[in-house]
Amino acid sequence: MSTTAHDAPTVVRVDGPEPYDVVIGHRLLDRLPGVLGDGVRKVLVVHPRALRSTGDAVREDLAANGYEAVTAEVPDGEEAKTAQVAAFCWQVLGQAAFTRTDAVVGVGGGAVTDLAGFVAATWLRGVRVVHLPTTLLGMVDAAVGGKTGINTAEGKNLVGSFHPPAGVLADLSALQTLPEFDLRAGLAEVVKCGFIADPDILTLCEQQPDEAVRWDSPVLAELVERAVTVKAAVVGEDLTEAGLREVLNYGHTFGHAIELVERYTWRHGAAVSVGMVYAAELGRLAGHLPERVVDRHRTILTRLGLPIVYRGDRWSALYDAMRRDKKSRGATLRFVVLDAAGRPTRLEGPDPALLQAAYVEVSDT
Ligand SMILES: NC(=O)c1ccc[n+]([C@@H]2O[C@H](COP(=O)([O-])OP(=O)(O)OC[C@H]3O[C@@H](n4cnc5c(N)ncnc54)[C@H](O)[C@@H]3O)[C@@H](O)[C@H]2O)c1
Protein backbone atom coordinates (compact mmCIF):
# COMPACT_ATOMS: atom_id res chain seq x y z
CA MET A 1 0.00 0.00 0.00
CA SER A 2 1.11 3.57 -0.79
CA THR A 3 -0.13 6.39 -2.99
CA THR A 4 2.09 8.24 -5.48
CA ALA A 5 1.05 11.28 -7.51
CA HIS A 6 0.00 9.02 -10.38
CA ASP A 7 -1.97 6.42 -8.44
CA ALA A 8 -5.70 6.24 -7.92
CA PRO A 9 -6.60 7.58 -4.47
CA THR A 10 -6.89 5.25 -1.49
CA VAL A 11 -10.26 5.22 0.25
CA VAL A 12 -10.63 4.34 3.94
CA ARG A 13 -14.21 3.79 5.11
CA VAL A 14 -15.21 5.01 8.57
CA ASP A 15 -18.17 3.12 10.04
CA GLY A 16 -20.73 4.59 12.41
CA PRO A 17 -24.29 5.87 12.36
CA GLU A 18 -23.50 7.68 9.08
CA PRO A 19 -20.45 6.04 7.46
CA TYR A 20 -18.14 8.23 5.38
CA ASP A 21 -14.93 7.97 3.38
CA VAL A 22 -11.47 9.37 3.92
CA VAL A 23 -9.96 9.76 0.45
CA ILE A 24 -6.15 9.95 0.36
CA GLY A 25 -4.51 11.03 -2.88
CA HIS A 26 -3.72 14.02 -5.06
CA ARG A 27 -5.88 16.73 -6.67
CA LEU A 28 -9.13 15.71 -5.00
CA LEU A 29 -11.07 18.97 -5.14
CA ASP A 30 -13.31 17.81 -7.98
CA ARG A 31 -14.72 15.25 -5.52
CA LEU A 32 -16.04 17.91 -3.14
CA PRO A 33 -19.53 18.32 -4.67
CA GLY A 34 -20.04 14.55 -4.52
CA VAL A 35 -19.08 14.49 -0.84
CA LEU A 36 -21.29 17.49 -0.01
CA GLY A 37 -24.17 15.50 -1.46
CA ASP A 38 -27.53 16.50 -2.82
CA GLY A 39 -29.50 19.45 -1.52
CA VAL A 40 -26.60 21.64 -0.33
CA ARG A 41 -26.77 25.13 -1.80
CA LYS A 42 -24.65 27.33 0.47
CA VAL A 43 -21.17 26.45 1.72
CA LEU A 44 -19.03 28.20 4.31
CA VAL A 45 -15.32 27.62 3.66
CA VAL A 46 -13.37 28.08 6.92
CA HIS A 47 -9.64 28.57 6.40
CA PRO A 48 -6.70 30.06 8.31
CA ARG A 49 -5.10 33.37 7.38
CA ALA A 50 -2.00 31.55 6.10
CA LEU A 51 -4.08 29.60 3.55
CA ARG A 52 -6.03 32.49 2.06
CA SER A 53 -5.27 31.52 -1.55
CA THR A 54 -6.22 27.88 -0.88
CA GLY A 55 -9.47 28.97 0.76
CA ASP A 56 -10.25 31.29 -2.14
CA ALA A 57 -9.51 28.53 -4.64
CA VAL A 58 -11.96 26.20 -2.86
CA ARG A 59 -14.62 28.95 -2.78
CA GLU A 60 -14.15 29.68 -6.49
CA ASP A 61 -14.34 26.02 -7.37
CA LEU A 62 -17.57 25.67 -5.40
CA ALA A 63 -19.00 28.78 -7.09
CA ALA A 64 -18.10 27.34 -10.48
CA ASN A 65 -20.10 24.27 -9.49
CA GLY A 66 -23.18 26.33 -8.73
CA TYR A 67 -22.87 26.72 -4.94
CA GLU A 68 -23.27 29.99 -3.09
CA ALA A 69 -19.91 29.89 -1.32
CA VAL A 70 -18.56 32.27 1.31
CA THR A 71 -15.32 32.17 3.28
CA ALA A 72 -14.52 32.75 6.93
CA GLU A 73 -10.85 33.57 7.41
CA VAL A 74 -9.71 32.67 10.93
CA PRO A 75 -6.41 33.13 12.81
CA ASP A 76 -3.59 30.64 12.34
CA GLY A 77 -3.03 27.72 14.63
CA GLU A 78 -4.49 27.41 18.09
CA GLU A 79 -5.74 31.02 18.07
CA ALA A 80 -8.58 29.79 15.86
CA LYS A 81 -9.93 27.49 18.59
CA THR A 82 -11.68 30.10 20.72
CA ALA A 83 -15.27 30.97 21.54
CA GLN A 84 -14.73 34.38 19.89
CA VAL A 85 -13.67 32.86 16.58
CA ALA A 86 -16.55 30.36 16.70
CA ALA A 87 -18.90 33.31 17.31
CA PHE A 88 -17.43 35.08 14.27
CA CYS A 89 -18.21 32.01 12.12
CA TRP A 90 -21.78 31.81 13.51
CA GLN A 91 -22.18 35.48 12.57
CA VAL A 92 -21.09 34.77 8.98
CA LEU A 93 -23.51 31.83 8.82
CA GLY A 94 -26.33 33.93 10.24
CA GLN A 95 -25.76 36.86 7.92
CA ALA A 96 -25.72 34.54 4.91
CA ALA A 97 -28.87 32.77 6.21
CA PHE A 98 -27.46 29.24 6.22
CA THR A 99 -30.15 26.60 6.74
CA ARG A 100 -30.03 22.95 7.74
CA THR A 101 -29.47 21.87 4.14
CA ASP A 102 -26.30 23.98 3.85
CA ALA A 103 -22.76 22.98 4.80
CA VAL A 104 -19.38 23.92 6.24
CA VAL A 105 -16.02 22.98 4.71
CA GLY A 106 -12.87 23.08 6.87
CA VAL A 107 -9.66 23.83 4.95
CA GLY A 108 -6.50 23.78 7.05
CA GLY A 109 -4.70 22.01 9.85
CA GLY A 110 -6.22 20.36 12.90
CA ALA A 111 -6.95 23.67 14.58
CA VAL A 112 -9.20 24.74 11.71
CA THR A 113 -10.90 21.39 11.23
CA ASP A 114 -11.60 21.24 15.00
CA LEU A 115 -13.13 24.72 14.82
CA ALA A 116 -15.04 24.16 11.58
CA GLY A 117 -16.41 20.88 12.93
CA PHE A 118 -17.52 22.62 16.12
CA VAL A 119 -19.19 25.43 14.18
CA ALA A 120 -20.99 22.89 11.98
CA ALA A 121 -22.01 20.84 15.03
CA THR A 122 -23.55 23.82 16.77
CA TRP A 123 -25.09 25.77 13.87
CA LEU A 124 -28.84 25.02 13.93
CA ARG A 125 -27.84 22.05 16.15
CA GLY A 126 -25.86 20.45 13.36
CA VAL A 127 -25.18 20.86 9.66
CA ARG A 128 -22.94 18.87 7.32
CA VAL A 129 -19.20 19.36 7.44
CA VAL A 130 -16.54 18.18 5.01
CA HIS A 131 -12.84 18.45 5.83
CA LEU A 132 -9.98 19.23 3.45
CA PRO A 133 -7.01 18.80 5.83
CA THR A 134 -3.79 20.52 4.74
CA THR A 135 -1.39 19.35 7.46
CA LEU A 136 -0.14 15.84 8.03
CA LEU A 137 -1.65 15.89 11.50
CA GLY A 138 -4.99 16.96 10.09
CA MET A 139 -4.95 14.16 7.52
CA VAL A 140 -4.01 11.32 9.85
CA ASP A 141 -5.95 12.40 12.90
CA ALA A 142 -7.84 15.67 13.42
CA ALA A 143 -10.08 15.61 10.34
CA VAL A 144 -11.09 11.99 10.95
CA GLY A 145 -13.41 10.77 13.67
CA GLY A 146 -15.71 13.67 14.45
CA LYS A 147 -14.11 15.07 17.60
CA THR A 148 -14.66 18.82 17.36
CA GLY A 149 -13.70 21.48 19.84
CA ILE A 150 -12.33 24.75 21.07
CA ASN A 151 -10.15 25.64 24.05
CA THR A 152 -10.97 27.65 27.16
CA ALA A 153 -8.58 29.50 29.46
CA GLU A 154 -8.59 26.44 31.72
CA GLY A 155 -7.59 23.86 29.14
CA LYS A 156 -7.45 22.26 25.75
CA ASN A 157 -10.60 21.14 23.88
CA LEU A 158 -12.75 21.62 26.98
CA VAL A 159 -15.77 22.59 24.86
CA GLY A 160 -16.86 20.49 21.90
CA SER A 161 -18.96 17.70 20.56
CA PHE A 162 -18.84 14.54 18.47
CA HIS A 163 -19.92 15.49 14.97
CA PRO A 164 -18.54 13.24 12.22
CA PRO A 165 -17.83 14.76 8.82
CA ALA A 166 -19.68 13.75 5.68
CA GLY A 167 -16.28 13.03 4.17
CA VAL A 168 -12.58 13.85 4.27
CA LEU A 169 -10.42 14.66 1.24
CA ALA A 170 -6.75 14.34 2.20
CA ASP A 171 -4.78 15.81 -0.70
CA LEU A 172 -1.16 14.86 -0.08
CA SER A 173 -0.01 17.61 -2.50
CA ALA A 174 -1.00 20.16 0.17
CA LEU A 175 1.95 18.91 2.24
CA GLN A 176 4.38 20.43 -0.28
CA THR A 177 4.13 23.86 1.40
CA LEU A 178 3.93 22.59 4.97
CA PRO A 179 7.02 23.55 7.01
CA GLU A 180 9.15 20.51 7.88
CA PHE A 181 8.61 21.29 11.56
CA ASP A 182 4.86 20.74 11.08
CA LEU A 183 5.36 17.60 9.01
CA ARG A 184 7.41 16.15 11.87
CA ALA A 185 4.75 17.20 14.40
CA GLY A 186 2.16 15.26 12.39
CA LEU A 187 4.37 12.19 12.53
CA ALA A 188 3.94 12.11 16.30
CA GLU A 189 0.28 11.09 15.83
CA VAL A 190 1.37 8.53 13.23
CA VAL A 191 3.84 7.03 15.73
CA LYS A 192 1.04 7.03 18.30
CA CYS A 193 -1.00 4.82 15.95
CA GLY A 194 2.04 2.56 15.70
CA PHE A 195 2.36 2.15 19.45
CA ILE A 196 -1.35 1.61 20.11
CA ALA A 197 -2.29 -0.60 17.17
CA ASP A 198 -0.02 -1.02 14.13
CA PRO A 199 3.64 -1.80 14.97
CA ASP A 200 4.47 -1.94 11.22
CA ILE A 201 4.28 1.87 11.39
CA LEU A 202 7.10 1.78 13.94
CA THR A 203 9.25 -0.41 11.72
CA LEU A 204 8.74 1.92 8.76
CA CYS A 205 9.74 4.95 10.87
CA GLU A 206 12.77 3.13 12.26
CA GLN A 207 13.99 1.98 8.87
CA GLN A 208 13.17 4.99 6.69
CA PRO A 209 12.99 8.12 8.87
CA ASP A 210 14.23 10.41 6.10
CA GLU A 211 11.60 9.16 3.66
CA ALA A 212 8.94 9.60 6.33
CA VAL A 213 9.48 13.37 6.31
CA ARG A 214 9.42 13.80 2.51
CA TRP A 215 5.98 15.07 1.50
CA ASP A 216 5.92 13.12 -1.79
CA SER A 217 7.49 9.83 -0.68
CA PRO A 218 5.62 6.53 -0.92
CA VAL A 219 6.73 5.85 2.66
CA LEU A 220 4.85 8.91 3.92
CA ALA A 221 1.80 7.95 1.84
CA GLU A 222 1.86 4.48 3.40
CA LEU A 223 2.20 5.97 6.88
CA VAL A 224 -0.82 8.21 6.22
CA GLU A 225 -2.90 5.29 5.00
CA ARG A 226 -1.92 3.10 7.95
CA ALA A 227 -2.60 5.82 10.54
CA VAL A 228 -5.97 6.68 9.01
CA THR A 229 -6.82 2.98 8.98
CA VAL A 230 -6.04 2.72 12.70
CA LYS A 231 -8.11 5.80 13.52
CA ALA A 232 -11.02 4.71 11.33
CA ALA A 233 -11.16 1.29 12.99
CA VAL A 234 -11.24 2.82 16.49
CA VAL A 235 -13.77 5.60 15.90
CA GLY A 236 -15.91 3.29 13.76
CA GLU A 237 -16.39 1.14 16.84
CA ASP A 238 -16.57 3.85 19.51
CA LEU A 239 -17.48 7.31 18.21
CA THR A 240 -18.20 8.89 21.60
CA GLU A 241 -15.22 7.58 23.57
CA ALA A 242 -17.23 5.25 25.76
CA GLY A 243 -14.12 3.08 26.09
CA LEU A 244 -11.97 1.92 23.18
CA ARG A 245 -11.51 5.39 21.69
CA GLU A 246 -9.46 6.45 24.70
CA VAL A 247 -6.49 4.65 23.14
CA LEU A 248 -6.21 7.52 20.64
CA ASN A 249 -5.40 9.69 23.63
CA TYR A 250 -2.10 7.90 24.23
CA GLY A 251 0.47 10.57 25.20
CA HIS A 252 -2.17 13.29 25.39
CA THR A 253 -2.69 13.65 29.16
CA PHE A 254 0.83 14.99 29.62
CA GLY A 255 0.97 16.44 26.06
CA HIS A 256 -2.09 18.64 26.51
CA ALA A 257 -0.69 19.79 29.88
CA ILE A 258 2.52 20.95 28.13
CA GLU A 259 0.46 22.81 25.52
CA LEU A 260 -1.51 24.64 28.20
CA VAL A 261 1.51 25.45 30.35
CA GLU A 262 3.39 26.70 27.27
CA ARG A 263 0.34 28.78 26.20
CA TYR A 264 0.12 26.90 22.89
CA THR A 265 3.56 27.95 21.68
CA TRP A 266 4.33 24.22 21.28
CA ARG A 267 2.76 22.38 18.36
CA HIS A 268 0.29 19.70 19.44
CA GLY A 269 2.35 16.94 17.80
CA ALA A 270 5.54 18.01 19.54
CA ALA A 271 3.79 18.02 22.93
CA VAL A 272 2.26 14.59 22.22
CA SER A 273 5.75 13.30 21.37
CA VAL A 274 7.01 14.12 24.88
CA GLY A 275 3.66 12.96 26.25
CA MET A 276 4.15 9.50 24.75
CA VAL A 277 7.58 9.16 26.39
CA TYR A 278 5.94 10.24 29.66
CA ALA A 279 3.18 7.64 29.24
CA ALA A 280 5.76 4.99 28.36
CA GLU A 281 7.80 5.80 31.47
CA LEU A 282 4.64 5.78 33.58
CA GLY A 283 3.74 2.39 32.15
CA ARG A 284 7.21 1.09 32.95
CA LEU A 285 7.15 2.45 36.51
CA ALA A 286 3.72 0.87 37.03
CA GLY A 287 5.06 -2.51 35.90
CA HIS A 288 3.33 -2.66 32.51
CA LEU A 289 5.99 -1.90 29.92
CA PRO A 290 9.53 -3.28 29.54
CA GLU A 291 12.34 -0.74 29.39
CA ARG A 292 13.28 -1.66 25.82
CA VAL A 293 9.87 -0.51 24.54
CA VAL A 294 10.32 2.78 26.41
CA ASP A 295 13.72 3.12 24.71
CA ARG A 296 12.06 2.38 21.38
CA HIS A 297 9.82 5.42 21.90
CA ARG A 298 12.87 7.63 22.40
CA THR A 299 14.75 6.17 19.44
CA ILE A 300 11.91 6.51 16.93
CA LEU A 301 10.78 9.97 18.03
CA THR A 302 14.38 11.26 18.02
CA ARG A 303 14.99 9.82 14.56
CA LEU A 304 11.94 11.73 13.34
CA GLY A 305 13.28 14.96 14.86
CA LEU A 306 10.65 15.11 17.60
CA PRO A 307 11.25 16.24 21.21
CA ILE A 308 11.44 13.69 24.02
CA VAL A 309 12.15 15.95 27.02
CA TYR A 310 10.52 18.93 28.71
CA ARG A 311 11.70 21.44 31.30
CA GLY A 312 11.93 20.05 34.82
CA ASP A 313 10.50 22.92 36.86
CA ARG A 314 6.80 22.86 35.97
CA TRP A 315 5.39 19.91 37.88
CA SER A 316 2.64 21.60 39.85
CA ALA A 317 1.24 23.42 36.77
CA LEU A 318 1.41 20.23 34.70
CA TYR A 319 -0.25 18.14 37.40
CA ASP A 320 -2.99 20.72 37.79
CA ALA A 321 -3.65 20.68 34.03
CA MET A 322 -3.69 16.85 33.93
CA ARG A 323 -6.43 16.77 36.57
CA ARG A 324 -8.77 18.38 34.01
CA ASP A 325 -8.06 15.72 31.37
CA LYS A 326 -11.30 14.32 29.92
CA LYS A 327 -10.37 10.78 30.90
CA SER A 328 -10.40 11.75 34.60
CA ARG A 329 -13.35 10.54 36.63
CA GLY A 330 -13.83 12.75 39.69
CA ALA A 331 -10.51 12.91 41.50
CA THR A 332 -9.21 9.80 39.71
CA LEU A 333 -6.70 10.45 36.96
CA ARG A 334 -6.68 7.85 34.19
CA PHE A 335 -3.94 7.21 31.66
CA VAL A 336 -3.57 5.16 28.52
CA VAL A 337 -0.41 3.07 28.94
CA LEU A 338 0.96 0.08 27.04
CA ASP A 339 1.55 -3.53 27.96
CA ALA A 340 3.53 -3.83 24.71
CA ALA A 341 3.64 -2.14 21.30
CA GLY A 342 0.13 -2.57 19.91
CA ARG A 343 -1.39 -3.49 23.31
CA PRO A 344 -2.82 -0.43 25.08
CA THR A 345 -4.41 -0.61 28.50
CA ARG A 346 -5.49 1.85 31.23
CA LEU A 347 -3.79 2.96 34.41
CA GLU A 348 -6.40 4.22 36.89
CA GLY A 349 -5.60 6.52 39.82
CA PRO A 350 -1.82 6.10 39.92
CA ASP A 351 -0.03 7.32 43.03
CA PRO A 352 0.96 11.00 42.54
CA ALA A 353 4.53 10.00 43.45
CA LEU A 354 4.57 7.68 40.41
CA LEU A 355 3.30 10.49 38.19
CA GLN A 356 6.06 12.75 39.42
CA ALA A 357 8.67 10.02 39.01
CA ALA A 358 7.68 9.67 35.34
CA TYR A 359 8.02 13.45 35.01
CA VAL A 360 11.59 13.24 36.30
CA GLU A 361 12.33 10.71 33.52
CA VAL A 362 11.28 13.19 30.79
CA SER A 363 12.78 16.28 32.42
CA ASP A 364 15.73 17.96 30.75
CA THR A 365 17.32 18.94 34.06
N1 LIG B 1 -10.20 16.35 16.53
C1 LIG B 1 -9.21 15.49 16.64
O1 LIG B 1 -9.43 14.27 16.65
C2 LIG B 1 -7.81 15.98 16.72
C3 LIG B 1 -6.76 15.09 16.56
C4 LIG B 1 -5.47 15.56 16.63
C5 LIG B 1 -5.23 16.91 16.83
N2 LIG B 1 -6.27 17.76 16.95
C6 LIG B 1 -6.03 19.20 17.08
O2 LIG B 1 -5.35 19.64 15.92
C7 LIG B 1 -4.59 20.81 16.23
C8 LIG B 1 -3.20 20.69 15.67
O3 LIG B 1 -3.29 20.57 14.26
P1 LIG B 1 -2.04 20.89 13.32
O4 LIG B 1 -0.82 20.24 13.85
O5 LIG B 1 -2.49 20.60 11.96
O6 LIG B 1 -1.78 22.43 13.56
P2 LIG B 1 -2.49 23.75 13.00
O7 LIG B 1 -3.84 23.53 12.53
O8 LIG B 1 -2.26 24.75 14.07
O9 LIG B 1 -1.58 24.12 11.72
C9 LIG B 1 -0.22 24.40 11.90
C10 LIG B 1 0.19 25.61 11.04
O10 LIG B 1 0.32 25.20 9.69
C11 LIG B 1 -0.34 26.13 8.82
N3 LIG B 1 -0.69 25.35 7.65
C12 LIG B 1 -1.70 24.46 7.53
N4 LIG B 1 -1.64 23.82 6.36
C13 LIG B 1 -0.56 24.32 5.71
C14 LIG B 1 0.04 24.04 4.44
N5 LIG B 1 -0.43 23.09 3.64
N6 LIG B 1 1.13 24.76 4.09
C15 LIG B 1 1.65 25.69 4.91
N7 LIG B 1 1.14 25.98 6.12
C16 LIG B 1 0.05 25.30 6.52
C17 LIG B 1 -1.47 26.65 9.67
O11 LIG B 1 -1.96 27.88 9.22
C18 LIG B 1 -0.79 26.75 11.05
O12 LIG B 1 -0.10 27.97 11.17
C19 LIG B 1 -4.63 20.94 17.73
O13 LIG B 1 -5.53 21.93 18.10
C20 LIG B 1 -5.11 19.59 18.20
O14 LIG B 1 -5.77 19.67 19.44
C21 LIG B 1 -7.56 17.32 16.90
Ligand SMILES: O=C(O)C(=O)C[C@@H](O)[C@H](O)[C@H](O)COP(=O)(O)O
Ligand atom coordinates in the same frame (compact mmCIF):
# COMPACT_ATOMS: atom_id res chain seq x y z
O1 LIG C 1 -9.70 11.20 18.22
C1 LIG C 1 -9.45 11.05 19.42
O2 LIG C 1 -10.23 10.50 20.19
C2 LIG C 1 -8.18 11.53 19.98
O3 LIG C 1 -7.99 11.50 21.18
C3 LIG C 1 -7.15 12.02 19.01
C4 LIG C 1 -6.16 13.00 19.58
O4 LIG C 1 -4.99 12.91 18.77
C5 LIG C 1 -6.63 14.45 19.52
O5 LIG C 1 -5.58 15.30 19.89
C6 LIG C 1 -7.89 14.79 20.28
O6 LIG C 1 -8.31 16.10 19.93
C7 LIG C 1 -7.72 14.79 21.76
O7 LIG C 1 -8.98 14.84 22.32
P1 LIG C 1 -9.31 15.21 23.82
O8 LIG C 1 -10.62 14.57 24.04
O9 LIG C 1 -8.22 14.69 24.70
O10 LIG C 1 -9.37 16.68 23.87
Ligand SMILES: [Zn+2]
Ligand atom coordinates in the same frame (compact mmCIF):
# COMPACT_ATOMS: atom_id res chain seq x y z
ZN1 LIG D 1 -3.69 14.52 19.21
